[in-house]
Amino acid sequence: MPLETLAPELLKAFWDTLYMVGISLLAAVIAGLPLGVLLFVTDRGLFWENKPLQTILGFLINIVRSIPFIILLVALLPLTKLLVGTTIGPTAAAVSLSVAATPFFARIVETALREVDKGVIEAATAVGATPWMIIKDVLLSDALPGIIHGLTITAISLIGYSAMAGIVGGGGVGDLAIRFGYYRYDNTVMITTIIILLCLVQVVQFVGDSIARWIDKR
Amino acid sequence: MIDIEQLTKIYNVHRKEVVGVDHVSLSIQSGEIFGIIGHSGAGKSTLLRCINLLERPTSGRIIVDDTDITALSGAALREARLKIGMIFQQFCLIRSKTVFENIAFALRAAGKTKTEIETRVHELLEMVGLLDKRDAYPSQLSGGQKQRVGIARALANNPTVLLCDEATSALDPATTSSILQLLKQINRELGITIVVITHEMEVIKEICDRVAVMQNGRIVEIGRVYDLFTQPQQPLTRSFVEHVLRLDVPERLLQARTGTLVRILFQGPAAEQAILSDTLQTFRVRGNILHGKIEYINDTPLGVLLLELSGDEQEVERAIRYMAERTKGVEVIDRAA
Numbered sequence: 001m002p003l004e005t006l007a008p009e010l011l012k013a014f015w016d017t018l019y020m021v022g023i024s025l026l027a028a029v030i031a032g033l034p035l036g037v038l039l040f041v042t043d044r045g046l047f048w049e050n051k052p053l054q055t056i057l058g059f060l061i062n063i064v065r066s067i068p069f070i071i072l073l074v075a076l077l078p079l080t081k082l083l084v085g086t087t088i089g090p091t092a093a094a095v096s097l098s099v100a101a102t103p104f105f106a107r108i109v110e111t112a113l114r115e116v117d118k119g120v121i122e123a124a125t126a127v128g129a130t131p132w133m134i135i136k137d138v139l140l141s142d143a144l145p146g147i148i149h150g151l152t153i154t155a156i157s158l159i160g161y162s163a164m165a166g167i168v169g170g171g172g173v174g175d176l177a178i179r180f181g182y183y184r185y186d187n188t189v190m191i192t193t194i195i196i197l198l199c200l201v202q203v204v205q206f207v208g209d210s211i212a213r214w215i216d217k218r
Numbered sequence: 219m220i221d222i223e224q225l226t227k228i229y230n231v232h233r234k235e236v237v238g239v240d241h242v243s244l245s246i247q248s249g250e251i252f253g254i255i256g257h258s259g260a261g262k263s264t265l266l267r268c269i270n271l272l273e274r275p276t277s278g279r280i281i282v283d284d285t286d287i288t289a290l291s292g293a294a295l296r297e298a299r300l301k302i303g304m305i306f307q308q309f310c311l312i313r314s315k316t317v318f319e320n321i322a323f324a325l326r327a328a329g330k331t332k333t334e335i336e337t338r339v340h341e342l343l344e345m346v347g348l349l350d351k352r353d354a355y356p357s358q359l360s361g362g363q364k365q366r367v368g369i370a371r372a373l374a375n376n377p378t379v380l381l382c383d384e385a386t387s388a389l390d391p392a393t394t395s396s397i398l399q400l401l402k403q404i405n406r407e408l409g410i411t412i413v414v415i416t417h418e419m420e421v422i423k424e425i426c427d428r429v430a431v432m433q434n435g436r437i438v439e440i441g442r443v444y445d446l447f448t449q450p451q452q453p454l455t456r457s458f459v460e461h462v463l464r465l466d467v468p469e470r471l472l473q474a475r476t477g478t479l480v481r482i483l484f485q486g487p488a489a490e491q492a493i494l495s496d497t498l499q500t501f502r503v504r505g506n507i508l509h510g511k512i513e514y515i516n517d518t519p520l521g522v523l524l525l526e527l528s529g530d531e532q533e534v535e536r537a538i539r540y541m542a543e544r545t546k547g548v549e550v551i552d553r554a555a
Contacts, residue, residue: 123310126270126381127371128299129327137323141314217314217355 006189009176014196016090016171020097021158027098028105028154033147035061035102036109037135046121047131061103069100069161073168080168093170097158105154112146113139145216152208156201173197220246220269220379220411225278227264227435238264239275240435248378251405251412253422253443255458256432262415265432266381269413270302271295283378300328303372303410307384309364311356317343317367318352324374342370346400362393369400373410380404382414386421398424419458423447423515431455444515448485448547465509465524477506477528478554480538483547484512484521493544494523501537503529528554 035057041047042054067075073096077087080095116139124138140147163174173193181190222244229236239261246252256262267273269280271287280287282302290298311320318339325335343349346366356364365385372380382401386394402425405412414426422429422443430440431454439452447463450456465481472479484493498505509524527534531554542548 117308117310117313119306119308119310120312122272123304123306123368123371124312124323126272126299126302126304127324127327128296128375129323130296133323133327137315138312142312144314215314218357 003188006192010173010192010196013171013173013176013193016175017159017162017173017200020090020094020162020165020170020172021155023091023094024097024101024158025151025155027094028101029151031098032102032105033109035106036113037139039106039110040113040139041131041135045118047125047134061106064099064103065107069096070164070167072096072100073164077168088169090165090170090172092168093162093165093172096168097161097165100161101154101158104157105150108150108154109143109147112143112150115146116142145212145218148208148212148215152205152212155204155208159197159200159204173200219248219281219283220244220413221279221281222246222265222269223279223281225265225268225280226276227261227268227273228276237261237435239268241278242435242437244430244437244440246411246413248411249405249409250427251402251414251425253426253429254413254415254432255417255419255422255429256415256454257417260432261435262432263383264435266383266413266415269379269381270299270304272304296327300375301377302379302381303375303377304381304383305365305368305372305385307387309356309361309368309388311364311367311371313356316353316355317348317359320356320367321370321374324371328375338374339370342374345373345404346370360393361389362397365389365393365397366400369397369404373404373408376408378411380410380412382412384416385414387416387418394421395424401425419462422458423462423513427516431458444518444520447513447515447520448483462513463511463520463522465511465522467508467524471508475508475526475552476554477504477526478534478538478550479508479552480525480527480541481549481551482521482523482525482541482545483549484519484523484545485547491544493541494525497537497541500540501529501533503527503533503537524551 039054039057042050076096076099080092081087083095084091086092120138120142121134124134162170162172163178165172166175166178173196177190177193180186181193222242225239225242227238229238242265254262254265264273268275269282269287275288282298285298287298312323315323321339321342322335325338330338343352346369348363348366348370351359351363356367359367386397389397398421401412404410414421416422426443428441429443429446430437431452432438433454439446439455446455447459450459494505506526507523508526510522512519512521527537534554538548538550
């Protein structure tokens with residue numbers, strides 16, 4: 001494909017990727033963050049200790065995480081239709097990406113919270129703080145650098161997943177690479193798209209690391 | 219006042235029951251500095267953590283200022299905790315928050331307004347001597363400074379009780395001493411009851427009025443610190459006391475010794491009298507001081523002297539009896555060869 005026809009295609013694909021990844025990342029934060037916190041505070045010895053709830057939550061998360069994304073994408077088509085009214089295009093793909101990203105990020109948040117010193121949680125309890133204060137000012141505050149690192153990992157995984165969105169006509173850079181580069185043996189498109197994805201991943205990683213370092217007061 | 223009645227805490231560790239605290243009853247008076255000493259695993263930390271219900275006892279009651287703490291939960295418990303400050307061995311400050319924010323956290327827990335918080339944090343920082351560190355993060359502070367922030371946070375809501383969980387065990391001796399002085403000052407000026415747990419008798423000696431010795435979840439001995447130093451009843455107490463009063467003499471000196479070796483404990487007024495020179499003038503014995511020191515416990519002197527007495531065997535015996543009558547603490551370590 002000549003470069004002048006490739007350029008607008010690429011640009012649209014690039015925005016589609018950002019759009020899908022952006023929406024699912026937002027969903028991961030909105031749903032995955034509280035889920036991760038809940039997983040952590042229902043653990044043994046913490047203020048909302050609740051083993052049954054934690055086990056059920058953990059099991060549900062593991063179910064979603066064990067389904068290969070490409071199958072999840074197809075399996076969720078009815079839900080996608082219900083939610084956004086269509087099963088094709090980047091918005092439709094964003095639904096499946098969000099569902100995949102949420103449990104992934106929840107586990108990452110849970111892990112980041114485990115790094116918070118138990119003694120600090122106790123000190124906050126001893127001072128008479130409410131659970132909400134402990135979550136906001138101790139857990140999320142002290143674990144924020146770890147959570148930002150986790151968000152970076154999630155974003156980069158989503159960029160990878162988004163390549164499969166082509167199955168439902170989701171578009172995006174990865175989809176372009178498969179359709180033109182792989183199926184049509186067009187090396188120009190293949191190499192260009194890979195370079196774009198490489199740059200995107202580099203930028204996301206760099207920004208994530210910088211923010212995490214900036215807010216880390218250790 | 220803290221009343222602990224028949225407190226028991228049993229843990230389930232790998233489906234086995236482990237008794238942490240075993241039917242402990244204890245009454246801590248308002249305004250005193252009470253120490254609990256024991257080796258690690260003795261249950262002292264568990265006992266302390268039951269007082270503000272960081273650990274819920276298996277049975278028994280704890281009454282702090284007429285409130286049965288063990289009957290509380292939820293908001294009522296949080297309310298009660300505002301009046302029980304606590305400091306920790308590892309300081310336990312929120313890493314991502316400044317000194318100001320760490321102290322303000324405690325005040326926000328009590329629902330104070332922004333202006334109230336500003337004023338109170340300033341007062342507290344002044345008291346612990348950290349006004350210039352207001353906007354520093356914990357990682358920028360030394361251990362002693364972190365503990366001072368911990369103390370400011372614990373005192374934020376004007377508690378009546380301050381619990382100290384090995385508060386100086388992570389600090390060097392000079393810093394330990396300055397933190398202990400601060401605790402003493404807080405106790406004197408604010409009248410706060412302080413409960414200290416430690417494995418170091420030095421800490422007990424330095425600031426406590428009374429002390430309980432714990433072993434295997436039980437209190438084996440309790441009393442005024444001075445009394446425990448001078449008349450320890452239990453072997454464990456004796457070993458803690460020995461640690462402070464120990465006199466190490468070079469082996470070479472002991473080898474060269476020919477007379478009778480005695481260890482004399484001078485208590486209270488006796489430590490201020492010239493008993494030793496009286497003895498040496500009254501009896502025909504020669505005395506050679508090998509070692510000695512005077513410890514001040516709650517401003518009362520306690521002297522230990524290692525003395526070699528030589529001369530006629532009977533004269534030495536009479537001299538020992540003479541001193542024993544006046545000091546109540548002569549221990550013959552080794553007879554003349």
